Amino acid sequence: MDNMDTSFKEGTADAGLLKRTQSAGVTERVRQHLWRIWIGDVSVGTLLQTEDLREYTQFGQTVSNSTTFWLEEQQKVLYVGARDVIYALNTNNINDQSMKMIRWEALPAKTKDCLNKHRQGFENCHNYIRFLRRFNGTHLYACGTYAFLPHCAYVDIKRFTLSAPFEGKDSCPYDPTVGYTGLVADNKIYTATLYGFHGGQADIIKSFDGRSLKMVDSVILKAPNFVDSMLVRESVESSEGDDDKIYIFFTEKLGDENAFNGKPLVSLVARVCKSDEGGNRTLQKKWTSFLKARIVCSIPEYDFNFNILRSVFVFNQKPWQNTIIYGVFGSQWQNIQISAVCQYTIADIRKAFEGPYKEVQESARWWARYNGAVPTPRPGSCITDAFKKEGIKTSRDLPDNVLEFVKEHTLMDEEVRPVGSRPLVTKKLVNYTKMVVDTVTALDDKQYSVMFIGTADGWIHKVVHIGAIAHAIEEMQVYKEPQPVESLVLVGDQLQRTLIVGAQSGVIQVAVSSCHKYRSCLDCIMGRDPYCAWDGENCQEVQLQKDRTGLIQDIVNGNKGCLKSKADVLIKTVPKDVDLFLPCPLGSNTAAVLWTFGGKELPGGSEPRYQQDGKLLVVRQVQAGDAGSYHCHARENGLVYPVASYDVRVGQGWMSTIREIIYLFLIAALGVATVVLSILCIYLCCSSARRGKRRMHLSGASGMELQNVAGSTAGKCEEGRYSGERFLKIIPGEGATAGNHLSSTAAMVDLLPPPPPPPPPLPLAPDPATAGATPNGLAGLPHVLRKMNGNSYVLLRQAGDVDTISSHYHSFTEELSKMLEKRKHAQLVDKLDESSV
Structure with a gap:
């Protein structure tokens, strides 16, 4: 393995990881060995989206911060503590009608006071339920942050009602975002968190009979993050009359950089005795049994430590000596996504607390192994039968020298190392958050541990523990919107096993297996899922099959039992x-x-x-x-x-063929366009040639030519001449004479739009006597000029005496020019007027 290439390829995820480690301050040795850790990285077998999951159920009620679970397995009830509410859900179906709810909100005055102390819009001024445990045979004990003023109350299980709340400053944190753990043992409450409005006081507290037991003032936990706690009944069938133990898991920041090989963060497990009552003169109302030891999850050959403990799952087995603890760990470099799961035994933890102590070397100011004399009875021990024989029946009877020693030597020298001295599971590019473990009996009559590990983006990794290895079966997307999985619990019997998940947005229930996703025998067998087996046609849930004689399964190797197959x-x-x-x-x-x-x-x-x-x-x-x-x-x-x-x-x-087809199509399109444009041009030219000229046929023999000499549609008058384009020719023929009325032939004029009918014509031979009485003063002129539409004039020329008409034509043309010059400044009449000649 040392001969392997340790370089990172550019553009790969590992290359990006190397760059992030450089910015994170990771040592060069760690960077060079990080990629080797991926050799043991578990690869997920199958990816399942939410729509692929079997029995996927989302809790129908609107709920936020559903992060506190308490399972009553025999009653098939799951109690869920969320924001401002407590639920009682049926584990068979979380949306069952039997669901119960208690609304528990902070009083408006408390909420207002919280907002004033923080800021308006501060989301944490609600009552977040952080503690929910069975207290006795009839009640639960619940505590909430209650707008930064913790309150506790008892919940009547039968009626599911809440008692009058009371202050619980020593039982619950003020801030809902800080680490917290708690449990109830024999009506005594054990909690560990950061207490106070600003969270500056870390303590492990035992509350009982109106009293409390706390840590000694000389023992200061530095920025701890409490993760979980467990009760181990070590007094059961004990040959030495031992006491039960409370174990608290947390992460602590070290002030001395030289401690623990210079690691600034360490994961620890602390231990106290359940019957501890404090000392008589020394350590009054203080723990006399508090000790702590470092818990390690690392890869020794690479000197790489997963030193941030994120969650703990306790797998209780009888007898208690078989208890197994699983820890979910991450790296202290926050911009490196890498996680691990380590497995521990209660025997290894006990061994660490029974070993030598550490002490602070004042000269070097770092922790070292204590090699001096240890007083008797052993400091930090619980009261046993041997203690009672010496007259020490309770912790109040312990000698002062024993209590003084435990004040100064709370840290153990030996570390708690995982089974096999290495992680059970390692996974890159993911942050694990929570986990639970189920035990499944396979077809080979062996029991296998199946781990369900929640991630920070709303997925569940399903991993089976086979001997010394871990095989990732599948990865299930539980939440469509990425969010950390904060609560996990397994419910139901072997015939109907489901997983209930809690997160910020709500509660989800899914089946532990999705055997239907395997479509072939090889997929089903190589999936190595203890819940699934091949029946010859389909992959089935083993627990649902009454007759298992024909089922095929190979958990150990995952390669036996299927016939050779051929692909289509x-x-x-x-x-x-x-x-x-x-x-x-x-x-x-x-x-x-x-x-x-x-x-x-x-x-x-x-x-x-x-x-x-x-x-x-x-x-x-x-x-x-x-x-x-x-x-x-x-x-x-x-x-x-x-x-x-x-x-x-x-x-x-065929690329050239396509090109030719495209070219032909373009040529044809251009030809069609050319033809269309040509037709359009011809049409426009013909239209323009005919514009302004119209013909009309008269039934008479005479022909007339109409000329528009004024108005908006008239032609230009230039130097006393009129444009020939403005004449309308009337084809002569036999019919009416020159004296016929013009209105008799106006209907035959092909003009668009047609003009209104002209008025009757004036007499051709004017009366000299009345010439001077004409309205326009044009005496003796032939009436050949008519006003049309109020602002135009028409000159009528008849086929007759050409000389007479010509003389009249030129004489009235000059007069007309003068008249038009005058009319430039005069307003045109709206109606036809016979005088406009």
């Missing part, structure tokens, strides 16, 4: 000069992919066109020689089995 052949036809992608749909994330083509393993080093990207095979720029059979195999647990087969056929190059 898929035909893929691809053209030349394109990239070919062949997927390998593995059902397990722990299997390795093996691709073959023509009996040779791919990708080959001599042919760079073949590349493997995870489970995908990529063939670059396919050629005719790449046609053939491709096979994907999975290699797992010493077994190689087929997963997918492809018959690849390479066709002629």
Whole structure:
């Protein structure tokens, strides 16, 4: 292993991890060995989304901070302490109608006072239930932060009602975010947390009979984070009449950098005796049995320590000597996501507390092993039959020299090391938070421990402990929104085993197994799930099968029991000069992919066109020689089995054909566009040529030509001449004479829009006597000029005496020009007027 390459590839997750370790202040030796830890990193077999989980149930009530669980297994009731509320849920179905609820909110005055002391909008000014345990046969004991003024109360189990709350400053933390643990033993309450409004006082307190027992003032815990506690009934069947013990697990920050090889954070386990009552003169109302020892989770050969304890699960077994403790650990470098699970025995913990003590060397100011004389009876011990024979019946009878010694020597020299001296599970790129352990009897009649480990992003890792190894079965997404899993409990019997999960957003209940996800015999067997077995057609839950004779299961090796299988052949036809992608749909994330083509393993080093990207095979720029059979195999647990087969056929190059089709299409489109534009241009030209000219047919023989000489639609008048484009020609014919009325032929004019009918024509031969009486003063002029639409004039020219008309035409043209000049400054009349000539 020392000869392995310790370099990190650029662009990989490990390379990013190396950069983060450099910024985190990790030593060079640790950085060079970090990647080696990944060799023991557990790989998750199967990923399951929320929709893939069996019996997935979300608690229907709106609940926040559901982080305190207390299970009454015989009554099948789970008590949940959340924000401002306590629930009693049916473990068979958390949404059952039998659900009960107690609303417990802080008084408005207390909430207002909390907000004034902190700030408006401070979310923690609620009553967060942090303590919920069975107190006696009829009541639970509950405590909450109560808007930074802790209160406690008793809960009547039968009626599920709350007694009158009372202050509980020594039983619950003020701040809901600090570490806390507590338990009840024989009507005595043991709690450990940071007390006080500002959380500056750390203590382990025993409350009983209206009194309390605390730590000695000389023993100061520095920034502790209390994780969990447990009661071990060591007095049961004890040959020496020993007492029960309370064990408290926590993490502490060391003030002396030289202590424990310079590690600034350490995980510890403290021990006190249940019957401790304090001393008589020395250590009055103080612990006489408080001792602590370091608990270690590390990889010795790499000198790497997981020194932050996050949670503890106690697996109680009878007798108590078989009790197993699981610890979930993380690294002290917060920007490095790496977690581990270590396993301990109660015997190893007892051994540490029975060993030598440590003391502070004043000259060097660091902890060292104490080699001096130890007084009797042994300091920190519980009262036994041997003590009672010497007249020491309680802790009040202990000699002063024993109590003085325990004040100065609270730390043990020996460390509590894990089983096998190394982690049971290590996992990179994840932060573990909580865990529970179930024991399952497999088809081989052996019991296997199955661990359910919660993560900081709302997932559950399911890991089975097989001998000295751990195999990750699956990873289940419990919460769609990433959030830390803060509570876990296993409920139900072997026939209906479920897992209840608590987090900030609510409570979830899921089945412990999802055997239906395995579609083949190999998937079911190699999953190595003690809950699942193959019946010949499907993967079934073992506990639900009454007849187990035909079931197949291999937990130890995960490679026996299934016949050889063949993968279906898929035909893929691809053209030349394109990239070919062949997927390998593995059902397990722990299997390795093996691709073959023509009996040779791919990708080959001599042919760079073949590349493997995870489970995908990529063939670059396919050629005719790449046609053939491709096979994907999975290699797992010493077994190689087929997963997918492809018959690849390479066709002629079609890229050029597509290009030609595109070119032809573009040419055709341009031709159509050209034709359309040509037609449009011809139409516009014809329309413009006809614009302003219209013809009309008269039934008479005479023809007339109309000229628009004024108005908005008139042509330009330039140097006394009129544009020829503005004449409307009337084709002469036989019919009415020049004296006919113009209105008789106006209906035949093809004009858009048609003008209104013109007024009757004036007489062609004016009366000289009345010439001077004409309205416009144009005496003697022929009435050939008519006003049209109030602002235009029309000159009528008849086919008759050309000379007469011509003379009249030029004479009235000059007069008309003068008249129009005057009318520039005059307002046009709205109605037709015979005088406008």
